[in-house]
Amino acid sequence: MTIVEQTSTGFDEAAFQQLKAEVTEWVRGRGEEWAEEIERTGQVAPELFQELKANGWLSLAAPTELGGRAVPFSRYLEIMEIVSRSHASIRMLVHVINGTWRAMAPYATPEQIEQVVKPSVAGDTLVAFTLTEATAGTGADIRTTVRREGDTYVMNGEKHLITFGVKADYWLIAARLEGTTGQDGTVAFLMPNSGLPGAEVIDDSDTMGIRGTDHAILRFTDVPVPASALLGAEGQGLEVALGGFLLPSRVSVAMSAVGLAERANELAVEYANKRETFGKQLSSRQAIQFYLAENYADIAAARALVLEAARAYEEDRPDAGTLSSASKMVAVDMLARVTDKALQVHGGQGYWKRNAIERVYRDARAQRFEEGTNEIQKLVVGRAVVTGTAGF
Template structure:
């Protein structure tokens, strides 16, 4: 496998984002579709397996290193950013409970780009966690699955859906399953949803499972391990990574706004001379710097082997809301011309809204954080009472 220094990776990614990726962005916005050639190019360049271990066929970058590259990738078109992010994240879920045989069937082909899978948790009539309603019952060597999933990304290209459901008659975290459901599974119907507000060309799907039959051999881990595969394997690092994609998109927005402020002349002087514009730029830069450090703090903890559930929620919550503030100010600095689709800031503004939904809303992150704050306070009170 090709060996590169981190500096070489950074230079390569910067050149790609400024060149080929910019050309792809124009084509995607014009056609409303992500060509298969984009997937192939990203895979051929090694961008879809940066974070995976070398033993699995990846390049073995640390999480911090990967996130520093992801910040650069986030300046790309939103759909291309999503491809890089998901493919560099989902292997953790697949590998977390995979048997040796499943490593060969699913994990290594996924990392190599020979197999595409997508995270399949969200449902129309429930949240994205322990209240999942899609059920399964075992019949011999198969599970019979019934339920619905929606807003499932890459539904048009996925070979497998990493689907989370529960055994019939169970509730909460009990009896949850992680199943690799093949695209051609009997009883699976895939309906494509309407185009989204942003991330043009990324197809989301509504999955309907009616007595859908899935081999028991496609279960990752044991019965009851489903939510652990979802949350420990994928969501914590993925939430942190989303935080860094917000940092990258916000930095690009700041760069565009700054350049516009320096070149746009009104009433005889550049916008950059206006004090209010200077104040906005200062606020934007500070917001970005704070989010970047919060994300890197969580990433360093993951590299050191610590749990980052709360840190990931903090990073995602702050960074996604930061991105809204920064893109709003950036669009305001651009004025009327920034509102038209010919403007890059217009696309960044639309794409930015998606991150607040990915891997749980800000409200979900706040629940995770508040629970930790209260648990620590209760523990401290109990220690005082014992003392």
């Protein structure tokens, strides 16, 4: 296993290129075997999780002081691009575990760093990002509430579409103080998923794609949450969720769309090169070449925007948030076009589960709502454009 980390002597480019080669080899070999197993069983086996952990791929992005390998964000996305060519549940594990520390670390107490953040980076503790609700958006209108009673907060409400919400050891959860509105009343907790009275966990994992990743509906009825679970200060709940996690996570999801689109087009090329119609290879047909050319250009353009958004985040530029939303908006629309054309190249064969493009096509739909729908991203970008803060 290649060790890559940012040191005082600089980034080890040779080691990083070796890491990329190792990930690529795994994705094409062992990763495909795991993909077939996940589709067959509908589960991510504990052995797969341990394999990802042993390879060091769950701790790529975090700084060394948290036990990570300190791969710079834009370079980490190159690994995400490769991993995303594999099964969506594998991508989801790498994506989430390499990202949740960003929301936790700046606000965590020393005790929370040792008890939750470092174990999460190490892959020993699983933390689920818990924001979305069925009856509200994913921002200042959240309705899950808490009230302070001495050394305890009492929580009521419901969350849904919570990835890893069933198996997580902790929920990184956003709520609001009873009687408040807007962002100022929001709070965040590192809340243990340990049988708290009044907490109901409903397995909601029967999805179109991303088979094997667990998802939960969480219902809270007068659930006692220890005050020591508070992450940051009262009023910082959305700051933790939106700035700490969602901004870079949107860029990561955008790069996952690039990687999956690359896999879809690769499958289309492979099929077109072996399929014959009327004595000629399908790939020699002009209509098919147009599909593949359009896909190539679409992917390249989206990838360039994603990397620009990553650099803006790294440099803490004022347009980082706008570019984050723009990159996801463009990349997921691109993924829809590319996978549709890739499936069309396969003709009727692509509709059967025995062909990998069928799974890729299903998995591609998830990015459309991960970390906010495109409608939300357009609102963010649109507001930046009309107020002159978009950057150009």
